[in-house]
Amino acid sequence: MPGHIVTSYDTDLENLRRSISEMGGIAEKMTGEATQALVRQDGVLAQAVIAADKRLDTLQRDIEERSVLLIARRQPMAVDLRETISAIRVSGDLERIGDLAKNVAKRVMAIADHAPAQKIVLGVRHMSDLAEGQLKDVLDAYASRDTKAAQDVWNRDGEIDALYNSLFRELLTYMMEDPRNISFCTHLLFCAKNVERIGDxxxxxxxxxxxxxxxxxxxxxxxxxxxxxxATVEPGA
Amino acid sequence: MPGHIVTSYDTDLENLRRSISEMGGIAEKMTGEATQALVRQDGVLAQAVIAADKRLDTLQRDIEERSVLLIARRQPMAVDLRETISAIRVSGDLERIGDLAKNVAKRVMAIADHAPAQKIVLGVRHMSDLAEGQLKDVLDAYASRDTKAAQDVWNRDGEIDALYNSLFRELLTYMMEDPRNISFCTHLLFCAKNVERIGDxxxxxxxxxxxxxxxxxxxxxxxxxxxxxxATVEPGA
Incomplete structure (x- = not known):
C-alpha cells in the first residue's frame, strides 16, 4: 500500500502543519523583535514581544492535544505516527523559544536607564541574527521535509555557541573595568544566554x-x- | 462502564508510570547532588551528575514513543488519553530539570579555583533545597494523583522566586565590591537561575x-x- 487512503486524516495532518508553521512564524518574529527592542531601547516593542508569547502557549497546548486525539482516532502507523510525534516535539521547542525571547524582552527595561555599551548590545544582536536565520532555515527544512538542510542547521549551531563564549568573556571583562557596568552587563549576559539556548x-x-x-x-x-x-576571566588579565 | 477492561493496556500504563517515577528519582537526585558538588567543590560528584543526564534523555525519548504507540494501539479515551498526554508532558519537564542540574554541575569547575563566598553558595543551596523538596512533593502528588498536594506545590513556587531575587541582588552587590568576585559570582548567578527554572x-x-x-x-x-x-543594583548603593 503506497499510502493511506485520502481522508479527513490528511486534512487533520495539514492543519497540524499549518499550526506549527504559525508557531514558527511567531517564534521567529519574537526572536528578531526582542533583540531589536534591546538595540533600540524600545519598551513598546518589548511589550509587544511579551504579549505575543500567550498565543504561542495556546497553540502549543492545542497542537499537543490535537496530535494525541489524531493518534487515538486514526491509529496512524509508521511515518504518519512520526508526523504527530514530531509535531509535539517541534511545538514544544517553539514554545520554549518564545519563552526565551520573552525573557530578553523583559530585560529591555532593566538596561533602559544605562547608556549601554553599544558594541556589546550589537554583539548580542549579531548572535540573535544568526539564531533567527538558523530558525528560519530549520522551519523551511521542516515544512519541506529536507533532511539535508536540517543537517546543515545542525552543523552550524557551534557558530552561535562560539559567539556566545566570546561575548561571555567580553561582558565579564567589561564588568571588571567599571562596577557601574555590572548591572546591565549581567542582564546582557542573560540575554546572550537566552539566544544561545534558542540556538539549542x-x-x-x-x-x-x-x-x-x-x-x-x-x-x-x-x-x-x-x-x-x-570559563573564568581575571581582572586586569 | 466504570473503567476499561483490564488488559495488557493496564500493564503498559503501569510501565509508563514506573518509567516516570524512575525519571523523577534521577532528576531529584541530580538537583540535590549538583548543589552539593557546588558547596563542597566536589568535581567527582559534579562529573557523576553530568553522566546521569544521559539516562534521563533516553528515558524521555522512550516514554514519548511508548506513550504515542500506546495511544495508537489502544485508542484510549478520556482519562486514559490524558494519562498518556501527561506522561509526555511530565517526562519533558523532568528531562529539562536534568539539563539544568547538569549545567549547575558543569559550573563547579569554573568556581573551583576561587575561594568561594561560602555565604552565597549557601544561598544557592537553600534555594536548591527548596526546589528539591518541591520536586519531591510534586512527584508524590503525581504518583498518588493528589490534586490538593499539587496545588500546594503550585502555590509555593513564589518562595523560590523570592529567594532568587534576593540572591540576584546580593551577587551583583558582591561583584561591585571587588572585581575579583565577578567571574565566579557570574557562574553562581547562572546556577541560581537554573535552580529557579527547576522550580518552574x-x-x-x-x-x-x-x-x-x-x-x-x-x-x-x-x-x-x-x-x-x-532589577538593577547600583555600585555603593
Missing amino acids: HTTNIAETIHYLATGENFVGDRPKNDASNY | HTTNIAETIHYLATGENFVGDRPKNDASNY
Whole structure:
C-alpha cells in the first residue's frame, strides 16, 4: 500500500502543519523583535514581544492535544505516527523559544536607564541574527521535509555557541573595568544566554526532522562549543 | 462502564508510570547532588551528575514513543488519553530539570579555583533545597494523583522566586565590591537561575496533575515573583 487512503486524516495532518508553521512564524518574529527592542531601547516593542508569547502557549497546548486525539482516532502507523510525534516535539521547542525571547524582552527595561555599551548590545544582536536565520532555515527544512538542510542547521549551531563564549568573556571583562557596568552587563549576559539556548532548540528541531525522515533518533554529539560553563576571566588579565 | 477492561493496556500504563517515577528519582537526585558538588567543590560528584543526564534523555525519548504507540494501539479515551498526554508532558519537564542540574554541575569547575563566598553558595543551596523538596512533593502528588498536594506545590513556587531575587541582588552587590568576585559570582548567578527554572518545571508538573484530574488546562497566573528580570543594583548603593 503506497499510502493511506485520502481522508479527513490528511486534512487533520495539514492543519497540524499549518499550526506549527504559525508557531514558527511567531517564534521567529519574537526572536528578531526582542533583540531589536534591546538595540533600540524600545519598551513598546518589548511589550509587544511579551504579549505575543500567550498565543504561542495556546497553540502549543492545542497542537499537543490535537496530535494525541489524531493518534487515538486514526491509529496512524509508521511515518504518519512520526508526523504527530514530531509535531509535539517541534511545538514544544517553539514554545520554549518564545519563552526565551520573552525573557530578553523583559530585560529591555532593566538596561533602559544605562547608556549601554553599544558594541556589546550589537554583539548580542549579531548572535540573535544568526539564531533567527538558523530558525528560519530549520522551519523551511521542516515544512519541506529536507533532511539535508536540517543537517546543515545542525552543523552550524557551534557558530552561535562560539559567539556566545566570546561575548561571555567580553561582558565579564567589561564588568571588571567599571562596577557601574555590572548591572546591565549581567542582564546582557542573560540575554546572550537566552539566544544561545534558542540556538539549542533550533538544533532540537533539526534532530526531529531527521527522526521524522528516518524513524531514528539522532545519534552523535552536537558540535557544541559550550566552554563558557567552565570559563573564568581575571581582572586586569 | 466504570473503567476499561483490564488488559495488557493496564500493564503498559503501569510501565509508563514506573518509567516516570524512575525519571523523577534521577532528576531529584541530580538537583540535590549538583548543589552539593557546588558547596563542597566536589568535581567527582559534579562529573557523576553530568553522566546521569544521559539516562534521563533516553528515558524521555522512550516514554514519548511508548506513550504515542500506546495511544495508537489502544485508542484510549478520556482519562486514559490524558494519562498518556501527561506522561509526555511530565517526562519533558523532568528531562529539562536534568539539563539544568547538569549545567549547575558543569559550573563547579569554573568556581573551583576561587575561594568561594561560602555565604552565597549557601544561598544557592537553600534555594536548591527548596526546589528539591518541591520536586519531591510534586512527584508524590503525581504518583498518588493528589490534586490538593499539587496545588500546594503550585502555590509555593513564589518562595523560590523570592529567594532568587534576593540572591540576584546580593551577587551583583558582591561583584561591585571587588572585581575579583565577578567571574565566579557570574557562574553562581547562572546556577541560581537554573535552580529557579527547576522550580518552574516543578510548577509545570503541578499544572499537569490538575489537567490529568480535570481535563482542563490550568488557568490563572502563577504566583511569580520574577522581579529579577527588571532589577538593577547600583555600585555603593
